[in-house]
Amino acid sequence: MTPQQLYAAFAAHLAGQAQPRCGIVCAFSGGSDSVVLLHLLRQYCTQEQLPLAAVHINHGLRKNAQRDEAFCRAMCGAWGIPFFAYHIKAAQLAAKSGMSIEQAARQGRYEALRTFCAENEAYGCIATAHHMDDVAETVLYRLARGSGTRGMAPLRRCRPFSEVFPQSGKKDLQQLLLLRPLLSFSKVQLCAYAEQCGLSYVTDETNASLQFARNRIRAEVLPALSRVNEGACRHIAAFSALAAQDEDFFAVAAERFLRQAGAAPYSCEALLSLHPALSSRVLGTLCFRLSGSYPNLEKTQQMLALCKEKGAPRTILLPQGVRFVTDGALFFLKSGQGAQSEHAQPEFCRALHPGRNDFPEYGFVIFFGHADECFPKTAENEASCRKINKMSISTVINSDKLNGTVLIKSRAHEPPGAAYRTGGHTHTVKKALSQNHVPPLLRRHIPLFCDDVGIFWVPFCSMRDDVNPALAEAPQLLTISWIWKGTDYDTE
Numbered sequence: 183m184t185p186q187q188l189y190a191a192f193a194a195h196l197a198g199q200a201q202p203r204c205g206i207v208c209a210f211s212g213g214s215d216s217v218v219l220l221h222l223l224r225q226y227c228t229q230e231q232l233p234l235a236a237v238h239i240n241h242g243l244r245k246n247a248q249r250d251e252a253f254c255r256a257m258c259g260a261w262g263i264p265f266f267a268y269h270i271k272a273a274q275l276a277a278k279s280g281m282s283i284e285q286a287a288r289q290g291r292y293e294a295l296r297t298f299c300a301e302n303e304a305y306g307c308i309a310t311a312h313h314m315d316d317v318a319e320t321v322l323y324r325l326a327r328g329s330g331t332r333g334m335a336p337l338r339r340c341r342p343f344s345e346v347f348p349q350s351g352k353k354d355l356q357q358l359l360l361l362r363p364l365l366s367f368s369k370v371q372l373c374a375y376a377e378q379c380g381l382s383y384v385t386d387e388t389n390a391s392l393q394f395a396r397n398r399i400r401a402e403v404l405p406a407l408s409r410v411n412e413g414a415c416r417h418i419a420a421f422s423a424l425a426a427q428d429e430d431f432f433a434v435a436a437e438r439f440l441r442q443a444g445a446a447p448y449s450c451e452a453l454l455s456l457h458p459a460l461s462s463r464v465l466g467t468l469c470f471r472l473s474g475s476y477p478n479l480e481k482t483q484q485m486l487a488l489c490k491e492k493g494a495p496r497t498i499l500l501p502q503g504v505r506f507v508t509d510g511a512l513f514f515l516k517s518g519q520g521a522q523s524e525h526a527q528p529e530f531c532r533a534l535h536p537g538r539n540d541f542p543e544y545g546f547v548i549f550f551g552h553a554d555e556c557f558p559k560t561a562e563n564e565a566s567c568r569k570i571n572k573m574s575i576s577t578v579i580n581s582d583k584l585n586g587t588v589l590i591k592s593r594a595h596e597p598p599g600a601a602y603r604t605g606g607h608t609h610t611v612k613k614a615l616s617q618n619h620v621p622p623l624l625r626r627h628i629p630l631f632c633d634d635v636g637i638f639w640v641p642f643c644s645m646r647d648d649v650n651p652a653l654a655e656a657p658q659l660l661t662i663s664w665i666w667k668g669t670d671y672d673t674e
Contacts, residue, residue, distance in 0.1 A: 183371055185378050192222045193229075196363045199340040204306035205233030206361070207298060209291070210265075212238070212254040215311035217383040218372045219364060223309060224261055233304045235264040239291045241272040243283065250384050257382075268294035292347040299343075299358055309361045312337050315369040318418040319399050326395075330479055332466070335426035339365055368415060436463040444545035447512035447623045450489035461486060465506075468515045473502035489513055495622055511621030529594040530629075533587050541590075544627070548590060549663040575641045575664055579649040580657035586634030593626055600630070602637035604644045614643040631662065 183191075206227060208220045220236055227234035238254045240247050251267050258265035270290035276283045299305050317337050324333035343358040364372065376383065392398050407414035439460070443452065453461050465485050466476045477485070477500050484498050485506050492510030500506055505516045530544065536551040593600070593611060601610045609617075615625045620642050631639040638646040641664045651657035 183374070185375055188367065188371065188375050189222055189225060191366065192363055193226050195339065195366060196226055196361070199307075199359070199361050199363065205235070205302075205304040206307045206309050207295065207305045208234065208236045209295060209308060209310045210236040210238050210254050210258070211311075211386075212250045212257070212384040213311075213386060214376050214381075214383040215313060215364065215369075215372055217257070217381050218376050219309060219311040220257075220261075220263070221379060221381060222363075224263060235266060235298075235302070235305060237295055237298050238265065238267045239294050240267060240269045241287045241290065242269060243272055243287065244386070244388065246384070246387065250386075253384050266298060268298070270294060289347075292343075296343065296347070296358070306357055307359045307361050308343060309363060311364055312362045313364040313367050313369055313372055314419045315400070315404065315415050317365060317422050318404060318415040319396060321418050321422050322399050322403055323396055328479060330462075331425050332429050332476060335422050335429050337362055337365060337422070338426060339363070365419070432460060432463045433467070435460055436467045439464055440467065445543070446514040447627065448514065450508060450511055450513055453513070454486070454489055458486075469500050469504055469506075472515055472517045473500065473504045475501040477501060485513075492621075507623070509622045512623035514623065529592045531589060531591045531595045534590055539590075544629075546629070547665045548629075549661070549665075550588070552660060577639060577641075577645060577662055578651060578659050579639065579645055579662065580651040580654045581649075581660035582654070582658045583648040584633045584638070584660075589632045591630045591632055593628070593630060596630060596637075600637060602640075602646050604646055604650075606647065611637065611640055611643075614640055618643050629664065 206223055208216070208223050210216050210220055223234055226232075236254065236258050238251055240251050244250075255265050255267065270287075270293075272283055272287040272290055275281070275290055276286035279286060279289075281289070295308050299308065320336040321334055324336065327333075339362055341360050343360045346360050375381075388394070389397060389400075392401065404415060407418075411417065439456065440448075443449070453464060456464065462482045465482055469475070469477050481498060481500055485508070488496055488498065488506075488508050489510060495507050495509045498506040500515070503517070507514055507516060530541075532539075532541075534548060534550045537549070539548040539550060541547065596611070599610055599612075601608050603609075604614070611630065612625075615628065620628065628641050630637050636646075638649045639662065644650075647653060651659055
């Protein structure tokens with residue numbers, strides 16, 4: 183491939199990825215790959231009249247770090263490209279956070295790039311020099327460590343920056359993109375381009391050290407696989423692209439399940455009814471929402487196993503302090519920060535009106551009134567009927583004995599020890615729920631139906647004696663249906 187052919191392919195890839203009229207930041211280390219990337223970007227941005235800048239990160243880890251920074255500064259000066267250098271203390275960050283030095287360096291690198299774009303609004307794309315061999319190396323590294331399919335799709339051509347590094351995401355940078363326009367090219371092709379164009383570059387002496395796992399894969403494993411099949415790197419990269427397509431499909435399916443499931447807590451039965459490939463993605467999505475990382479295969483299997491065992495609530499600790507809690511009937515995930523959680527104690531008190539009463543923020547619907555008035559035969563209500571599941575319950579009461587306004591309240595709105603008289607005895611709500619074997623995680627989400635006298639019905643439990651139609655000679659019947667839509671999943 184000639185330099186002209188490589189640039190044409192590069193420009194075609196980049197044209198379909200970069201935001202229109204948006205400046206590009208090149209992550210510039212001074213190594214051969216990043217020098218080739220900057221050389222190609224210089225041509226592209228000149229042709230398209232786009233702003234281009236180079237950002238160099240000095241991690242403070244190598245004795246030649248100052249040499250590399252000086253080289254990058256000089257090259258950008260010769261090429262007329264704005265140059266910016268950021269200094270981070272990766273070793274100190276690793277010691278403070280408990281991360282490996284490699285992880286700390288990566289985090290510091292992305293944070294520096296994010297900071298630059300936040301301070302320079304003309305730039306909306308960050309380009310890195312990852313290439314085809316990097317994909318193969320990363321796939322093999324993660325495969326050896328027991329990664330799932332998600333780990334087989336580590337590098338995408340174009341992704342929102344907030345997805346790759348969610349810890350640094352801010353509302354003003356939601357449109358920031360991370361581009362990897364060299365993924366279609368091998369290391370051999372990039373080195374040939376550098377030689378043909380007479381490009382100079384620096385060499386990171388640590389790349390030759392077999393102390394690091396990735397270096398051993400690069401120096402020993404990939405060459406061995408290439409001797410088995412000379413197209414090994416290309417085939418592994420193609421496999422990675424297919425894995426990325428599969429992950430995109432499952433990500434959409436998981437989000438659809440959670441959108442239709444409503445608010446936490448979620449139904450274990452609904453989760454376990456899914457194909458294992460999807461149920462694991464649902465749990466991973468919930469964990470990622472709270473921590474910015476996914477649970478490993480072992481943690482995922484533990485969560486699914488606990489969902490099959492009914493009993494007292496149990497907890498599994500996940501990445502970044504996130505906690506998975508389940509009693510075998512319901513489950514939720516809670517942030518380790520304590521303030522935010524997928525499972526929140528609702529508090530409300532509202533008057534009910536005849537017909538349909540929607541409570542979308544709490545994940546349920548209430549139908550209240552005489553049968554025909556309560557549930558008229560409309561397309562919307564018939565659709566709701568098709569979605570009613572085991573977390574739905576109805577009762578019929580004697581409306582003659584209701585006093586004043588009919589209210590629906592959360593348990594949090596009532597004082598501790600709230601009780602009502604049923605079966606000739608006074609029972610606390612807590613005792614009634616326990617005696618009727620209502621799952622512990624569901625109890626705090628069950629609403630209380632009240633009038634001016636007090637509680638007259640608790641779903642899954644008996645009603646107050648005076649509104650029980652079985653105890654009246656000529657009761658005026660009134661239907662109440664509580665439908666907790668949070669446990670439903672429409673597969674269509």
